[in-house]
Structures are given as structure tokens and as C-alpha cells.
Ligand SMILES: NC(=O)c1ccc[n+]([C@@H]2O[C@H](COP(=O)([O-])OP(=O)(O)OC[C@H]3O[C@@H](n4cnc5c(N)ncnc54)[C@H](O)[C@@H]3O)[C@@H](O)[C@H]2O)c1
């Protein structure tokens with residue numbers, strides 16, 4: 319499994335002590351006898367706990383460690399330095415942690431990944447011989463990932479995308495599965511559904527929808543994914559499945575605004591209802607052949623519900639309101655998600671571009687999507703979400719932030 323490598327928090331003193339013992343046979347004579355370290359010993363111990371330490375860093379560490387300035391660094395000084403430094407400048411490589419601890423301590427702490435999961439930091443090494451490629455990375459990173467894979471994978475490999483988002487082009491848009499197909503010249507199916515990762519990782523029951531054009535592809539992916547606790551249903555309505563997963567993230571931002579405003583359950587249900595009907599309208603406009611039945615699959619109504627209650631888009635939108643305009647979505651993402659990435663904000667901008675590309679009058683077809691985007695951009699305050707039908711705009715706030723233009727009767731604030 320390819321894992322985009324990064325440095326994560328350093329190991330604790332217990333792990334380092336265990337590493338110290340493990341590498342004893344390889345330490346220098348001085349280190350073994352009296353616990354006096356040299357740079358090589360530091361590198362060996364650090365490597366054992368999954369931390370990459372260069373020669374230069376190890377030498378610098380020796381200078382920092384020598385607290386009593388006797389020209390030596392012993393075990394106690396080493397341990398003290400390790401804990402004090404917090405490994406803030408060194409850290410542990412995530413792939414190494416996953417392979418040693420059997421856990422992704424950064425993104426899924428406490429979840430055992432199983433013995434057959436091996437993290438590989440080299441994308442090509444992980445993918446070039448694969449027959450089945452599963453794409454699940456935030457959609458902003460997809461171009462970079464595909465650039466590295468282009469022309470380097472098996473020509474008959476099958477792909478599936480769990481990625482939510484779209485690419486905007488001068489001619490319209492492409493869903494991520496289509497971007498994968500175009501760049502890698504292979505078929506790409508999709509898997510979407512009410513699938514909050516933490517719950518699946520904990521082995522709790524959920525469903526999902528696989529969209530694949532051919533029966534052979536559907537059967538192949540169902541064989542791979544379907545389990546009693548992860549019930550997978552297939553459909554050939556591929557773009558609608560992917561569009562549902564993509565658009566519900568925008569509605570979830572709206573649901574989060576409602577939560578932040580403490581507008582209550584009725585208001586949230588209303589935003590979800592309107593959002594769902596705009597999703598359906600937008601999907602049918604882009605893909606008129608879409609089957610209504612797809613909206614009742616896990617990728618449709620179920621994913622909308624779970625994301626509007628338990629997702630990160632909802633959570634960050636709620637915080638955006640609670641901060642009263644003092645924090646941007648970027649700030650909130652960094653603070654609340656610790657390295658994870660929001661999809662809904664980018665997708666809202668993409669959807670807005672798509673709607674605008676459909677020409678005059680198209681915005682009025684999707685007043686909630688447009689209103690959510692205006693709130694995200696800071697053009698109007700979050701409270702205006704309940705006035706989505708009037709489509710309040712930046713111009714309504716021309717007078718030093720006060721809402722001065724009443725677009726429709728009864729729209730005062
Ligand atoms: N988390 C969920 O519950 C969930 C469920 C279903 C679908 N999805 C979708 O799957 C996609 C990925 O979401 P996620 O939650 O796994 O990611 P995430 O939000 O946890 O993002 C962090 C991931 O991005 C990787 N990353 C960081 N920089 C990168 C780079 N330059 N290139 C490649 N990868 C990089 C990190 O290693 C980490 O794995 C999204 O489109 C999301 O909507 C997520």
C-alpha cells in the first residue's frame with residue numbers, strides 16, 4: 319500500500335530504551351560499556367524506532383545532549399535530549415511506524431491494520447506491478463499522484479476511485495475517475511457511500527455503492543470489498559454514484575453552518591432536503607440518463623446523512639461559524655483535522671464554477687449551493703443560509719457590512 323510519507327511525532331522513552339537494547343550488538347564499544355554515544359549509535363537507535371536521523375543531525379544532537387559538558391553523551395543524557403527535543407525537527411517516518419507498529423498512528427490511531435498491510439513510500443514501487451489500483455487521496459493531490467504513475471502501470475490494471483471532487487476545465491468538468499482514466503489509460507470504477515473511515519476501521523457495520531460500467535468490473539470489485547460488515551452493492555450508473563459522493567460534501571458544509579448557528583434539527587433537515595434535491599437536479603443536468611434508484615443507494619441519501627452528522631466538512635463548517643469570521647477554513651482545517659484535508663470547500667468552488675459555466679439563470683436553479691459558496695467566500699454571513707431562496711449576495715452588504723438591500727419582501731436582517 320502506497321502511503322504518502324511524512325514525519326510524525328517522535329517515539330517515547332520506553333520505545334527508545336527498547337531500541338537501545340535491540341541495537342546493543344551494533345553499538346560502538348564505548349556505547350555498550352559505559353553508555354557513551356557516538357553519532358552512528360544515535361542513528362542506529364533512531365532508525366530502530368522509525369526515525370530517520372542524518373549524520374549531521376546526529377552530530378548536532380551529540381553537542382546538544384552533553385548537558386554537563388564533559389565531552390560525552392551517556393544514556394541518561396541521550397534519553398533526556400530525546401524527550402526534550404520532542405523530535406520536533408526529526409520525527410518518525412509514517413511508513414516506518416505503520417510497518418513496525420501495524421498502525422497508522424497519525425490518521426487512524428489505535429486501529430490494527432492487519433499483518434498483510436505493508437506501507438510503501440515509493441508510489442511506483444507500490445503500483446507498477448498491481449492488477450487492481452485503489453485511489454483514495456484528497457482530490458487536490460490526484461494530479462501529482464497520476465503524474466508519477468503515467469505510463470508506468472500495467473496496461474490491463476483495473477482502477478477504482480474513492481475520491482470525492484472534480485476537475486474544472488475550460489469546457490466544463492471531469493469527475494476524478496475520468497481524470498484517472500484519461501491520465502493512465504485504464505478503466506476506473508468508483509466506490510462511494512456512507513463510509514466515515516473511523517467507523518469502518520473499528521469494524522462497525524456499513525454499506526457502500528460500487529459504480530462500474532461492466533459486469534466483470536463490478537464483480538471484481540465486489541469480490542474485493544464486500545464483507546458481512548461492509549455490504550457492497552453494484553450499479554452501472556457510474557457518474558451519478560461519484561457525483562453524489564462529491565456534491566454531498568457541499569451540503570455537509572451547509573449542515574455545519576446550521577449547527578454552528580444552533581438553528582436546530584428542523585433547519586438542518588431542511589438544508590439537507592434542499593441540498594439533496596439540488597444534488598439530484600445538478601446530477602441529472604450533467605447526466606440526464608441517471609437512474610433515480612441511485613439516489614436511494616448508500617452513495618446517495620445515506621452518505622448525505624452520515625456526512626451531515628459525523629463528517630469533517632460539517633465539523634469544520636460549524637467551527638467556521640463559531641469563530642465568527644476570525645478564522646478561515648484553511649486555519650480551521652489545520653487546527654481541527656491535523657493533516658487531513660477538507661473536500662467540501664474546494665468542491666463548492668468547483669461546483670460554483672460549473673454552475674456559472676451553464677450561463678445566465680443557472681445560479682437560480684441551485685440557490686442553496688450558490689449561497690453556501692458565497693458564505694465560504696465570506697461574501698455574506700453564515701446566518702444567510704436560511705435565506706438561501708433569496709440568494710443574498712455581497713452587494714447586499716455594501717454599507718459597511720450592514721444588509722442594506724432587501725431583495726425580496728420579508729428578507730430583513
Ligand atoms: N475519511 C473518510 O471518512 C472518507 C470516506 C470516504 C471517502 N473519502 C474520500 O477519500 C479521499 C481521501 O480522504 P482521506 O480521508 O483518506 O484523506 P485525509 O483527509 O485524511 O488526507 C490526508 C491524506 O493525504 C495524504 N497526502 C498528504 N499529502 C499528499 C500528497 N502530496 N500526495 C498524496 N497524498 C498526500 C496523507 O498521507 C494522508 O493519507 C477524499 O476525497 C475523501 O473525500 C474519505
Ligand SMILES: O=P(O)(O)OC[C@H](O)CO
Pocket residue numbers: 482511512513514515567570621624625628629630631632661
Ligand atoms: O468526513 P467527510 O466530511 O470528509 O466525509 C467523509 C466521507 O465522505 C463519508 O462517506
